[in-house]
Amino acid sequence: MKPLEGRIALVAGATRGAGRGIAAMLGEAGATVYCTGRSVRGQPASGPKRPETIEETAELVDARGGRGIAVRVDHSVEEEVIALCERIRREHGRLDVLVNDIWGGEQLVEFGPPFWKQSPAKGQLMFERAVFTHLLTSRYAVPLMVEQDRGLIVEVTDGNSFSYRGSLWYDLVKMSVIRLAFGMSRDLRRTKVTALALTPGFLRSEEMLETFGVTEANWRDGAKVEPDFICSESPFFVGRAVAALAADPRVRSKAGRVFASWDLAREYGFTDVDGTQPHWAEHFERTYRTPYKIADEAAYASWLDGSIETVRPNWPVY
Template sequence: MTTRTRRLAGKVALVAGGTRGGGRGIAIELGAAGATVYVTGRSSGTQRSDLDRPETIEETAERITAAGGVGVPVRTDHSDPEEVRALVARIASEQDGRLDVLVNSVWGGDPLTDWEHPLWEQDLDQGLRLLRRAVETHVITSRYALPLMVARESGLVVEVTDGNTARYRGSFFYDLAKSAVIRLAVAQAAELRPHGVAAVALTPGFLRSEALLEHFGVTEANWRDGAAADPNFAHSETPAYLGRAVVALAADPDVIARTGRALATWDLYKEYGFTDADGTQPDFAAHWARNLEAEYGPLGDPL
Protein backbone atom coordinates (compact mmCIF):
# COMPACT_ATOMS: atom_id res chain seq x y z
CA MET A 1 0.00 0.00 0.00
CA THR A 2 1.27 3.50 -0.77
CA THR A 3 0.31 7.02 0.11
CA ARG A 4 1.04 7.96 -3.51
CA THR A 5 -2.58 7.30 -4.39
CA ARG A 6 -5.27 9.96 -4.14
CA ARG A 7 -7.03 8.42 -1.17
CA LEU A 8 -7.80 11.85 0.25
CA ALA A 9 -8.94 13.54 -2.96
CA GLY A 10 -11.60 16.11 -2.14
CA LYS A 11 -10.57 16.28 1.53
CA VAL A 12 -9.52 19.48 3.27
CA ALA A 13 -6.79 19.60 5.90
CA LEU A 14 -5.28 22.22 8.18
CA VAL A 15 -1.71 21.59 9.31
CA ALA A 16 -0.98 24.11 12.05
CA GLY A 17 2.78 24.39 12.37
CA GLY A 18 3.60 23.01 8.92
CA THR A 19 6.61 25.17 8.15
CA ARG A 20 9.22 22.50 8.78
CA GLY A 21 9.93 19.15 10.44
CA GLY A 22 7.10 16.78 11.15
CA GLY A 23 4.44 19.34 10.28
CA ARG A 24 5.91 19.86 6.82
CA GLY A 25 6.20 16.11 6.26
CA ILE A 26 2.56 15.62 7.21
CA ALA A 27 1.38 18.48 5.01
CA ILE A 28 3.24 17.20 1.95
CA GLU A 29 2.01 13.63 2.35
CA LEU A 30 -1.58 14.81 2.78
CA GLY A 31 -1.09 16.64 -0.50
CA ALA A 32 0.36 13.54 -2.12
CA ALA A 33 -2.83 11.73 -1.14
CA GLY A 34 -4.86 14.39 -2.98
CA ALA A 35 -5.95 16.73 -0.18
CA THR A 36 -6.21 20.50 -0.16
CA VAL A 37 -3.92 21.52 2.67
CA TYR A 38 -3.90 24.83 4.49
CA VAL A 39 -0.41 25.11 5.93
CA THR A 40 0.24 27.67 8.63
CA GLY A 41 3.04 29.01 10.77
CA ARG A 42 4.89 32.21 11.57
CA SER A 43 7.71 31.85 9.02
CA SER A 44 6.79 33.20 5.61
CA GLY A 45 8.58 34.62 2.63
CA THR A 46 8.01 38.11 3.96
CA GLN A 47 8.59 37.58 7.67
CA ARG A 48 10.58 35.09 9.72
CA SER A 49 9.58 33.98 13.19
CA ASP A 50 11.88 34.47 16.15
CA LEU A 51 13.31 31.02 15.41
CA ASP A 52 14.99 32.72 12.44
CA ARG A 53 15.07 29.61 10.27
CA PRO A 54 14.92 29.68 6.46
CA GLU A 55 11.96 27.34 5.91
CA THR A 56 8.67 29.03 4.98
CA ILE A 57 5.02 28.10 4.73
CA GLU A 58 5.12 29.06 1.05
CA GLU A 59 7.81 26.46 0.40
CA THR A 60 5.73 23.82 2.14
CA ALA A 61 2.67 24.80 0.09
CA GLU A 62 4.68 24.54 -3.13
CA ARG A 63 5.77 21.02 -2.17
CA ILE A 64 2.19 20.05 -1.34
CA THR A 65 1.07 21.15 -4.79
CA ALA A 66 4.03 19.49 -6.49
CA ALA A 67 3.12 16.24 -4.70
CA GLY A 68 -0.35 16.31 -6.22
CA GLY A 69 -2.46 18.25 -3.76
CA VAL A 70 -3.35 21.90 -3.35
CA GLY A 71 -1.18 23.85 -0.93
CA VAL A 72 -2.54 27.03 0.63
CA PRO A 73 -0.11 28.99 2.83
CA VAL A 74 -1.61 31.27 5.47
CA ARG A 75 0.74 33.05 7.85
CA THR A 76 -0.79 32.57 11.30
CA ASP A 77 0.40 33.06 14.85
CA HIS A 78 -1.54 30.30 16.62
CA SER A 79 -1.06 31.98 19.98
CA ASP A 80 -3.33 34.79 18.74
CA PRO A 81 -7.00 33.73 18.93
CA GLU A 82 -8.10 36.39 16.45
CA GLU A 83 -5.62 35.23 13.83
CA VAL A 84 -6.78 31.64 14.26
CA ARG A 85 -10.43 32.65 14.14
CA ALA A 86 -9.79 34.49 10.86
CA LEU A 87 -7.90 31.49 9.46
CA VAL A 88 -10.76 29.09 10.19
CA ALA A 89 -13.30 31.57 8.82
CA ARG A 90 -11.30 31.67 5.59
CA ILE A 91 -11.23 27.87 5.36
CA ALA A 92 -14.97 27.72 5.98
CA SER A 93 -15.62 30.32 3.30
CA GLU A 94 -13.34 28.82 0.67
CA GLN A 95 -14.22 25.16 1.34
CA ASP A 96 -17.97 25.43 1.96
CA GLY A 97 -17.52 24.74 5.65
CA ARG A 98 -15.46 21.60 5.10
CA LEU A 99 -12.50 20.54 7.25
CA ASP A 100 -11.64 16.84 7.35
CA VAL A 101 -8.25 16.76 9.07
CA LEU A 102 -6.79 19.05 11.72
CA VAL A 103 -3.14 18.53 12.60
CA ASN A 104 -1.91 20.43 15.66
CA SER A 105 1.85 20.42 15.12
CA VAL A 106 2.82 23.84 16.47
CA TRP A 107 5.97 23.60 18.58
CA GLY A 108 8.64 26.31 18.47
CA GLY A 109 10.04 25.21 21.82
CA ASP A 110 13.56 24.12 20.89
CA PRO A 111 15.31 27.36 21.91
CA LEU A 112 13.26 27.45 25.12
CA THR A 113 14.05 23.92 26.30
CA ASP A 114 16.57 23.67 29.14
CA TRP A 115 18.09 20.18 29.13
CA GLU A 116 20.67 20.96 31.81
CA HIS A 117 18.77 22.04 34.91
CA PRO A 118 15.98 20.73 37.16
CA LEU A 119 12.79 22.75 37.53
CA TRP A 120 13.94 24.69 40.58
CA GLU A 121 16.95 26.03 38.69
CA GLN A 122 15.19 26.88 35.43
CA ASP A 123 14.05 30.25 34.13
CA LEU A 124 10.35 30.27 34.96
CA ASP A 125 9.30 32.79 32.31
CA GLN A 126 11.11 30.79 29.64
CA GLY A 127 9.47 27.55 30.72
CA LEU A 128 5.99 29.05 30.80
CA ARG A 129 6.58 30.58 27.38
CA LEU A 130 7.39 27.10 26.08
CA LEU A 131 4.06 25.83 27.42
CA ARG A 132 2.18 28.69 25.80
CA ARG A 133 3.79 27.95 22.45
CA ALA A 134 3.48 24.19 22.56
CA VAL A 135 0.16 23.66 24.36
CA GLU A 136 -1.96 26.81 24.35
CA THR A 137 -1.58 27.13 20.57
CA HIS A 138 -3.12 23.68 20.14
CA VAL A 139 -6.03 24.57 22.40
CA ILE A 140 -6.71 27.82 20.56
CA THR A 141 -6.58 26.14 17.16
CA SER A 142 -8.92 23.32 18.14
CA ARG A 143 -11.33 25.78 19.76
CA TYR A 144 -11.95 27.49 16.44
CA ALA A 145 -11.47 24.58 14.02
CA LEU A 146 -13.53 21.86 15.70
CA PRO A 147 -16.95 23.41 14.98
CA LEU A 148 -16.40 22.74 11.26
CA MET A 149 -15.89 19.02 11.96
CA VAL A 150 -18.71 18.79 14.49
CA ALA A 151 -21.13 20.35 12.01
CA ARG A 152 -20.30 17.64 9.44
CA GLU A 153 -20.08 14.87 12.05
CA SER A 154 -16.81 13.56 10.67
CA GLY A 155 -13.11 14.28 10.80
CA LEU A 156 -9.79 13.54 12.43
CA VAL A 157 -7.70 15.59 14.86
CA VAL A 158 -4.02 14.68 15.18
CA GLU A 159 -2.00 16.04 18.08
CA VAL A 160 1.70 15.68 17.23
CA THR A 161 3.83 14.86 20.26
CA ASP A 162 7.09 13.20 21.27
CA GLY A 163 6.68 9.74 22.76
CA ASN A 164 3.51 7.81 23.52
CA THR A 165 4.45 6.53 26.95
CA ALA A 166 4.70 7.82 30.52
CA ARG A 167 8.50 7.85 30.35
CA TYR A 168 10.05 11.16 31.48
CA ARG A 169 11.47 13.03 28.50
CA GLY A 170 14.50 14.60 30.19
CA SER A 171 13.46 18.21 30.77
CA PHE A 172 10.60 19.41 32.99
CA PHE A 173 8.84 21.86 30.69
CA TYR A 174 9.53 19.81 27.57
CA ASP A 175 8.08 16.72 29.21
CA LEU A 176 5.07 18.65 30.49
CA ALA A 177 4.35 20.07 27.04
CA LYS A 178 4.59 16.77 25.19
CA SER A 179 2.57 14.92 27.84
CA ALA A 180 -0.06 17.66 27.87
CA VAL A 181 -0.50 17.35 24.11
CA ILE A 182 -1.35 13.68 24.57
CA ARG A 183 -3.92 14.64 27.16
CA LEU A 184 -5.38 17.16 24.70
CA ALA A 185 -6.06 14.28 22.34
CA VAL A 186 -7.69 12.24 25.10
CA ALA A 187 -9.93 15.13 26.18
CA GLN A 188 -10.92 16.08 22.64
CA ALA A 189 -11.69 12.45 21.85
CA ALA A 190 -14.09 12.23 24.78
CA GLU A 191 -16.00 15.32 23.67
CA LEU A 192 -15.87 14.64 19.92
CA ARG A 193 -16.76 10.96 19.81
CA PRO A 194 -20.56 11.56 20.05
CA HIS A 195 -20.17 13.75 16.96
CA GLY A 196 -18.31 11.16 14.89
CA VAL A 197 -14.95 12.96 15.05
CA ALA A 198 -11.78 11.12 16.11
CA ALA A 199 -8.80 12.61 17.98
CA VAL A 200 -5.44 10.94 18.50
CA ALA A 201 -1.93 11.82 19.60
CA LEU A 202 0.86 10.71 17.28
CA THR A 203 4.61 10.49 17.77
CA PRO A 204 7.42 9.82 15.33
CA GLY A 205 10.51 7.92 16.32
CA PHE A 206 13.92 9.63 15.90
CA LEU A 207 12.75 12.34 13.48
CA ARG A 208 15.25 13.49 10.86
CA SER A 209 14.16 17.12 10.70
CA GLU A 210 15.96 19.96 8.96
CA ALA A 211 17.38 21.14 12.28
CA LEU A 212 18.60 17.67 13.20
CA LEU A 213 20.33 17.24 9.84
CA GLU A 214 22.09 20.52 10.47
CA HIS A 215 23.04 19.41 13.97
CA PHE A 216 24.80 16.37 12.55
CA GLY A 217 26.34 18.35 9.69
CA VAL A 218 24.69 16.24 7.00
CA THR A 219 21.97 16.51 4.36
CA GLU A 220 19.23 14.08 3.47
CA ALA A 221 21.48 12.82 0.67
CA ASN A 222 24.24 11.68 3.05
CA TRP A 223 22.34 11.51 6.32
CA ARG A 224 23.78 8.12 7.30
CA ASP A 225 27.15 9.81 7.89
CA GLY A 226 25.58 11.31 11.02
CA ALA A 227 25.63 7.87 12.64
CA ALA A 228 29.35 8.32 13.20
CA ALA A 229 28.49 10.87 15.89
CA ASP A 230 25.44 9.01 17.19
CA PRO A 231 24.77 5.40 16.16
CA ASN A 232 21.10 5.82 17.03
CA PHE A 233 20.80 8.28 14.14
CA ALA A 234 21.06 5.32 11.78
CA HIS A 235 17.57 4.38 12.97
CA SER A 236 16.01 7.77 12.37
CA GLU A 237 13.08 8.44 10.07
CA THR A 238 12.07 11.25 7.73
CA PRO A 239 9.10 13.57 8.27
CA ALA A 240 7.45 11.75 5.35
CA TYR A 241 7.09 8.64 7.51
CA LEU A 242 5.08 10.61 10.04
CA GLY A 243 3.07 12.12 7.20
CA ARG A 244 2.22 8.72 5.78
CA ALA A 245 1.02 7.61 9.19
CA VAL A 246 -1.38 10.56 9.24
CA VAL A 247 -2.59 9.76 5.72
CA ALA A 248 -3.24 6.15 6.71
CA LEU A 249 -5.28 7.28 9.69
CA ALA A 250 -7.20 9.91 7.72
CA ALA A 251 -8.07 7.36 5.02
CA ASP A 252 -9.19 4.70 7.52
CA PRO A 253 -13.00 4.54 7.53
CA ASP A 254 -12.87 3.06 11.04
CA VAL A 255 -10.43 5.59 12.53
CA ILE A 256 -12.95 6.37 15.27
CA ALA A 257 -11.97 3.02 16.80
CA ARG A 258 -8.58 4.57 17.63
CA THR A 259 -9.89 7.80 19.11
CA GLY A 260 -8.31 8.90 22.37
CA ARG A 261 -5.17 6.83 21.88
CA ALA A 262 -1.50 7.83 21.80
CA LEU A 263 -0.11 6.27 18.62
CA ALA A 264 3.35 5.92 17.10
CA THR A 265 4.81 5.47 13.62
CA TRP A 266 6.59 2.33 14.85
CA ASP A 267 3.26 0.63 15.50
CA LEU A 268 1.17 2.05 12.69
CA TYR A 269 3.49 0.96 9.87
CA LYS A 270 2.85 -2.65 10.88
CA GLU A 271 -0.90 -2.19 10.63
CA TYR A 272 -1.11 0.01 7.54
CA GLY A 273 1.98 -1.11 5.63
CA PHE A 274 3.36 2.34 4.72
CA THR A 275 7.08 2.95 4.26
CA ASP A 276 9.49 5.80 4.71
CA ALA A 277 10.63 7.86 1.73
CA ASP A 278 13.39 5.35 0.91
CA GLY A 279 11.12 2.31 1.15
CA THR A 280 12.32 1.23 4.60
CA GLN A 281 10.18 0.84 7.71
CA PRO A 282 12.06 2.34 10.67
CA ASP A 283 11.04 1.02 14.08
CA PHE A 284 12.64 3.07 16.82
CA ALA A 285 10.88 1.18 19.60
CA ALA A 286 12.42 -2.07 18.37
CA HIS A 287 15.83 -0.40 18.17
CA TRP A 288 15.39 0.89 21.72
CA ALA A 289 14.46 -2.57 23.02
CA ARG A 290 17.50 -4.17 21.35
CA ASN A 291 20.13 -1.54 22.04
CA LEU A 292 19.10 1.00 24.68
CA GLU A 293 16.78 -0.67 27.14
CA ALA A 294 19.58 -2.33 29.13
CA GLU A 295 21.16 1.06 29.83
CA TYR A 296 18.15 3.37 29.98
CA GLY A 297 15.31 1.06 30.93
CA PRO A 298 12.17 0.28 28.92
CA LEU A 299 10.75 2.93 26.67
CA GLY A 300 7.79 3.18 29.03
CA ASP A 301 4.23 2.09 29.58
CA PRO A 302 1.83 3.09 26.81
CA LEU A 303 -0.61 5.86 27.63
Protein backbone atom coordinates (compact mmCIF):
# COMPACT_ATOMS: atom_id res chain seq x y z
CA MET A 1 0.00 0.00 0.00
CA LYS A 2 1.29 3.46 -0.87
CA PRO A 3 1.79 5.82 2.09
CA LEU A 4 -0.87 8.34 1.00
CA GLU A 5 -3.36 5.93 -0.53
CA GLY A 6 -6.88 7.13 0.30
CA ARG A 7 -5.71 10.67 1.18
CA ILE A 8 -7.30 13.70 -0.45
CA ALA A 9 -5.04 16.61 -1.41
CA LEU A 10 -5.50 20.03 -2.95
CA VAL A 11 -2.56 21.67 -4.70
CA ALA A 12 -3.56 25.27 -5.33
CA GLY A 13 -1.36 26.57 -8.12
CA ALA A 14 -0.57 23.23 -9.76
CA THR A 15 -0.19 24.37 -13.36
CA ARG A 16 3.61 24.30 -13.53
CA GLY A 17 6.82 24.47 -11.52
CA ALA A 18 6.80 23.42 -7.88
CA GLY A 19 3.02 23.03 -7.81
CA ARG A 20 3.06 20.53 -10.68
CA GLY A 21 5.93 18.58 -9.11
CA ILE A 22 4.17 18.47 -5.74
CA ALA A 23 0.92 17.24 -7.27
CA ALA A 24 2.72 14.51 -9.22
CA MET A 25 4.62 13.25 -6.18
CA LEU A 26 1.51 13.22 -4.01
CA GLY A 27 0.09 11.03 -6.76
CA GLU A 28 3.20 8.86 -6.64
CA ALA A 29 2.45 8.32 -2.95
CA GLY A 30 -1.10 7.26 -3.80
CA ALA A 31 -3.16 10.39 -3.11
CA THR A 32 -6.15 11.80 -4.94
CA VAL A 33 -5.05 15.30 -5.94
CA TYR A 34 -7.19 18.27 -6.93
CA CYS A 35 -4.97 20.28 -9.28
CA THR A 36 -6.09 23.89 -9.55
CA GLY A 37 -4.98 26.91 -11.52
CA ARG A 38 -6.19 29.27 -14.21
CA SER A 39 -4.59 27.73 -17.32
CA VAL A 40 -6.68 25.07 -19.01
CA ARG A 41 -6.51 23.62 -22.51
CA GLY A 42 -7.64 26.21 -25.01
CA GLN A 43 -7.78 28.95 -22.38
CA PRO A 44 -4.39 30.02 -21.01
CA ALA A 45 -4.31 32.40 -18.09
CA SER A 46 -3.47 36.03 -18.62
CA GLY A 47 0.17 36.94 -18.10
CA PRO A 48 3.01 34.75 -19.38
CA LYS A 49 1.88 32.73 -22.38
CA ARG A 50 3.15 29.37 -21.24
CA PRO A 51 1.82 26.08 -22.58
CA GLU A 52 1.36 24.18 -19.31
CA THR A 53 -2.18 23.38 -18.14
CA ILE A 54 -3.79 21.89 -15.07
CA GLU A 55 -5.12 19.00 -17.17
CA GLU A 56 -1.53 18.01 -17.96
CA THR A 57 -0.71 18.12 -14.26
CA ALA A 58 -3.68 15.89 -13.42
CA GLU A 59 -2.50 13.43 -16.08
CA LEU A 60 0.95 13.36 -14.46
CA VAL A 61 -0.72 12.51 -11.15
CA ASP A 62 -2.52 9.61 -12.85
CA ALA A 63 0.67 8.43 -14.53
CA ARG A 64 2.45 8.33 -11.19
CA GLY A 65 -0.20 6.12 -9.64
CA GLY A 66 -2.58 8.57 -7.99
CA ARG A 67 -5.78 10.17 -9.16
CA GLY A 68 -5.59 13.66 -10.60
CA ILE A 69 -8.60 15.99 -10.78
CA ALA A 70 -8.16 19.24 -12.73
CA VAL A 71 -10.35 22.15 -11.64
CA ARG A 72 -10.03 25.65 -13.07
CA VAL A 73 -9.98 28.09 -10.16
CA ASP A 74 -8.94 31.71 -9.83
CA HIS A 75 -7.90 31.69 -6.19
CA SER A 76 -8.34 35.45 -5.91
CA VAL A 77 -12.09 35.06 -6.52
CA GLU A 78 -13.88 34.09 -3.32
CA GLU A 79 -16.87 32.48 -5.06
CA GLU A 80 -14.61 30.16 -7.07
CA VAL A 81 -12.68 29.09 -3.97
CA ILE A 82 -15.92 28.41 -2.12
CA ALA A 83 -17.23 26.33 -5.02
CA LEU A 84 -14.00 24.31 -5.11
CA CYS A 85 -14.14 23.51 -1.40
CA GLU A 86 -17.82 22.63 -1.59
CA ARG A 87 -17.01 20.23 -4.42
CA ILE A 88 -14.28 18.54 -2.36
CA ARG A 89 -16.71 18.23 0.55
CA ARG A 90 -19.40 16.82 -1.70
CA GLU A 91 -17.11 14.31 -3.42
CA HIS A 92 -14.95 13.22 -0.48
CA GLY A 93 -16.20 14.78 2.74
CA ARG A 94 -12.72 15.79 3.87
CA LEU A 95 -9.33 17.20 2.93
CA ASP A 96 -6.05 15.78 4.19
CA VAL A 97 -3.40 17.95 2.49
CA LEU A 98 -3.55 21.56 1.33
CA VAL A 99 -0.60 22.99 -0.62
CA ASN A 100 -0.68 26.73 -1.31
CA ASP A 101 1.66 27.35 -4.25
CA ILE A 102 -0.25 30.12 -6.00
CA TRP A 103 2.19 32.63 -7.46
CA GLY A 104 1.40 34.55 -10.67
CA GLY A 105 4.16 37.11 -10.15
CA GLU A 106 6.48 36.23 -13.02
CA GLN A 107 5.97 39.54 -14.81
CA LEU A 108 5.69 41.65 -11.67
CA VAL A 109 8.97 41.27 -9.81
CA GLU A 110 11.51 44.07 -10.29
CA PHE A 111 15.04 43.04 -9.34
CA GLY A 112 17.67 45.77 -9.37
CA PRO A 113 15.88 49.07 -8.73
CA PRO A 114 15.43 50.15 -5.09
CA PHE A 115 11.89 50.07 -3.78
CA TRP A 116 11.33 53.81 -4.30
CA LYS A 117 11.81 53.26 -8.04
CA GLN A 118 9.54 50.23 -8.30
CA SER A 119 5.91 50.11 -9.40
CA PRO A 120 3.47 50.15 -6.45
CA ALA A 121 0.77 48.73 -8.71
CA LYS A 122 2.91 45.71 -9.61
CA GLY A 123 3.84 45.18 -5.98
CA GLN A 124 0.24 45.33 -4.82
CA LEU A 125 -0.88 42.88 -7.49
CA MET A 126 1.94 40.48 -6.60
CA PHE A 127 0.91 40.60 -2.95
CA GLU A 128 -2.73 39.95 -3.86
CA ARG A 129 -1.83 37.03 -6.13
CA ALA A 130 0.79 35.35 -3.96
CA VAL A 131 -0.35 36.03 -0.37
CA PHE A 132 -4.03 36.96 -0.30
CA THR A 133 -4.89 33.95 -2.48
CA HIS A 134 -3.17 31.63 0.01
CA LEU A 135 -5.13 33.07 2.90
CA LEU A 136 -8.43 33.02 1.02
CA THR A 137 -7.94 29.40 -0.02
CA SER A 138 -7.01 28.38 3.51
CA ARG A 139 -10.05 30.20 4.88
CA TYR A 140 -12.39 27.83 3.03
CA ALA A 141 -10.29 24.66 2.74
CA VAL A 142 -9.01 24.34 6.31
CA PRO A 143 -12.49 23.78 7.86
CA LEU A 144 -12.52 20.46 5.97
CA MET A 145 -9.46 19.53 8.03
CA VAL A 146 -10.56 20.99 11.35
CA GLU A 147 -13.79 18.99 11.19
CA GLN A 148 -11.83 15.73 11.10
CA ASP A 149 -9.11 17.13 13.42
CA ARG A 150 -6.37 16.07 11.03
CA GLY A 151 -4.48 17.55 8.11
CA LEU A 152 -1.40 19.24 6.72
CA ILE A 153 -1.11 22.75 5.25
CA VAL A 154 2.04 23.54 3.25
CA GLU A 155 2.87 27.13 2.32
CA VAL A 156 5.39 27.16 -0.54
CA THR A 157 7.86 30.04 -0.34
CA ASP A 158 11.30 31.02 -1.64
CA GLY A 159 14.10 30.61 0.88
CA ASN A 160 14.20 29.65 4.54
CA SER A 161 16.57 32.44 5.57
CA PHE A 162 16.10 35.91 6.98
CA SER A 163 18.31 37.33 4.22
CA TYR A 164 17.07 39.80 1.63
CA ARG A 165 15.68 38.30 -1.58
CA GLY A 166 16.79 41.11 -3.90
CA SER A 167 13.54 43.07 -4.28
CA LEU A 168 11.46 44.60 -1.49
CA TRP A 169 8.04 43.54 -2.78
CA TYR A 170 9.24 40.04 -3.63
CA ASP A 171 10.96 39.71 -0.26
CA LEU A 172 7.81 40.90 1.51
CA VAL A 173 5.65 38.37 -0.35
CA LYS A 174 7.91 35.38 0.36
CA MET A 175 8.46 36.30 4.01
CA SER A 176 4.71 36.89 4.41
CA VAL A 177 4.01 33.34 3.25
CA ILE A 178 6.33 32.02 5.96
CA ARG A 179 4.58 34.20 8.52
CA LEU A 180 1.23 32.97 7.25
CA ALA A 181 2.20 29.38 8.07
CA PHE A 182 3.30 30.47 11.53
CA GLY A 183 0.11 32.45 12.18
CA MET A 184 -2.14 29.62 11.04
CA SER A 185 -0.25 27.21 13.26
CA ARG A 186 -1.04 29.41 16.26
CA ASP A 187 -4.75 29.42 15.49
CA LEU A 188 -4.61 25.65 14.90
CA ARG A 189 -2.57 24.83 18.01
CA ARG A 190 -5.50 23.12 19.78
CA THR A 191 -6.15 20.90 16.78
CA LYS A 192 -4.18 18.18 15.02
CA VAL A 193 -3.94 20.22 11.83
CA THR A 194 -0.36 21.22 11.02
CA ALA A 195 0.66 24.34 9.09
CA LEU A 196 4.24 24.87 7.93
CA ALA A 197 6.22 26.55 5.15
CA LEU A 198 8.48 24.86 2.62
CA THR A 199 11.03 26.12 0.11
CA PRO A 200 12.65 24.42 -2.86
CA GLY A 201 16.21 25.22 -3.83
CA PHE A 202 17.23 26.41 -7.31
CA LEU A 203 14.15 25.04 -9.03
CA ARG A 204 14.53 23.42 -12.43
CA SER A 205 11.11 24.57 -13.58
CA GLU A 206 9.87 24.57 -17.15
CA GLU A 207 10.76 28.25 -17.48
CA MET A 208 14.26 27.71 -16.09
CA LEU A 209 14.94 24.85 -18.49
CA GLU A 210 13.91 27.06 -21.39
CA THR A 211 15.95 29.98 -20.06
CA PHE A 212 19.12 27.90 -20.10
CA GLY A 213 18.29 26.11 -23.35
CA VAL A 214 18.16 22.60 -21.90
CA THR A 215 15.68 19.84 -21.13
CA GLU A 216 15.32 17.65 -18.09
CA ALA A 217 17.32 14.99 -19.94
CA ASN A 218 20.42 17.18 -20.33
CA TRP A 219 19.82 19.76 -17.61
CA ARG A 220 23.46 19.70 -16.42
CA ASP A 221 24.43 21.53 -19.61
CA GLY A 222 22.65 24.56 -18.14
CA ALA A 223 25.61 25.00 -15.77
CA LYS A 224 27.60 26.23 -18.79
CA VAL A 225 25.30 29.26 -18.77
CA GLU A 226 24.76 29.56 -15.02
CA PRO A 227 27.22 27.61 -12.80
CA ASP A 228 24.74 27.45 -9.89
CA PHE A 229 22.43 25.38 -12.08
CA ILE A 230 24.56 22.34 -11.28
CA CYS A 231 22.90 22.29 -7.85
CA SER A 232 19.39 22.76 -9.17
CA GLU A 233 16.51 20.43 -8.36
CA SER A 234 13.53 19.27 -10.36
CA PRO A 235 10.04 20.23 -9.14
CA PHE A 236 9.61 16.58 -8.14
CA PHE A 237 12.22 16.98 -5.39
CA VAL A 238 10.14 19.45 -3.38
CA GLY A 239 7.14 17.28 -4.31
CA ARG A 240 8.70 14.32 -2.55
CA ALA A 241 9.34 16.59 0.43
CA VAL A 242 5.61 17.32 0.67
CA ALA A 243 4.73 13.64 0.28
CA ALA A 244 7.18 12.73 3.06
CA LEU A 245 5.73 15.37 5.36
CA ALA A 246 2.19 14.21 4.65
CA ALA A 247 3.12 10.60 5.47
CA ASP A 248 4.97 11.50 8.69
CA PRO A 249 2.86 10.67 11.78
CA ARG A 250 4.99 13.10 13.78
CA VAL A 251 4.68 16.05 11.40
CA ARG A 252 2.88 18.00 14.13
CA SER A 253 6.27 18.71 15.71
CA LYS A 254 7.13 20.83 12.67
CA ALA A 255 4.16 23.19 13.00
CA GLY A 256 4.76 26.86 12.34
CA ARG A 257 8.29 26.53 10.99
CA VAL A 258 9.88 26.82 7.55
CA PHE A 259 11.72 23.87 5.99
CA ALA A 260 13.86 23.31 2.91
CA SER A 261 13.63 20.47 0.41
CA TRP A 262 17.35 19.71 0.80
CA ASP A 263 17.14 19.31 4.59
CA LEU A 264 14.01 17.17 4.43
CA ALA A 265 15.67 14.94 1.82
CA ARG A 266 18.34 14.01 4.33
CA GLU A 267 15.84 13.64 7.16
CA TYR A 268 13.42 11.41 5.24
CA GLY A 269 15.89 9.79 2.83
CA PHE A 270 14.32 10.66 -0.51
CA THR A 271 16.10 11.71 -3.72
CA ASP A 272 15.24 13.68 -6.80
CA VAL A 273 13.88 11.67 -9.72
CA ASP A 274 17.37 11.47 -11.25
CA GLY A 275 18.73 9.88 -8.07
CA THR A 276 20.58 12.98 -6.86
CA GLN A 277 20.12 14.71 -3.51
CA PRO A 278 21.02 18.38 -4.11
CA HIS A 279 21.71 20.55 -1.07
CA TRP A 280 21.35 24.19 -2.03
CA ALA A 281 22.56 25.71 1.28
CA GLU A 282 25.83 23.79 1.23
CA HIS A 283 26.40 24.70 -2.40
CA PHE A 284 25.70 28.37 -1.68
CA GLU A 285 28.05 28.56 1.28
CA ARG A 286 30.79 26.68 -0.55
CA THR A 287 30.48 28.84 -3.68
CA TYR A 288 29.95 32.28 -2.17
CA ARG A 289 31.86 31.88 1.11
CA THR A 290 28.99 33.38 3.05
CA PRO A 291 26.29 31.95 5.34
CA TYR A 292 23.12 30.97 3.54
CA LYS A 293 20.83 31.20 6.53
CA ILE A 294 20.72 34.27 8.75
CA ALA A 295 18.62 33.20 11.69
CA ASP A 296 19.77 35.03 14.81
CA GLU A 297 20.09 38.64 15.93
CA ALA A 298 23.89 38.72 15.98
CA ALA A 299 24.16 37.40 12.44
CA TYR A 300 21.44 39.78 11.29
CA ALA A 301 23.30 42.72 12.83
CA SER A 302 26.44 41.64 10.99
CA TRP A 303 24.52 41.49 7.75
CA LEU A 304 23.13 45.00 8.29
CA ASP A 305 26.57 46.53 8.84
CA GLY A 306 27.93 44.84 5.73
CA SER A 307 30.27 42.30 7.30
CA ILE A 308 28.07 39.53 5.89
CA GLU A 309 27.05 39.96 2.28
CA THR A 310 24.23 37.79 1.08
CA VAL A 311 24.16 37.00 -2.60
CA ARG A 312 21.20 36.40 -4.86
CA PRO A 313 22.38 35.37 -8.33
CA ASN A 314 20.54 37.06 -11.18
CA TRP A 315 18.11 34.26 -12.02
CA PRO A 316 14.71 34.66 -13.60
CA VAL A 317 11.90 34.19 -11.11
CA TYR A 318 10.56 30.66 -11.28
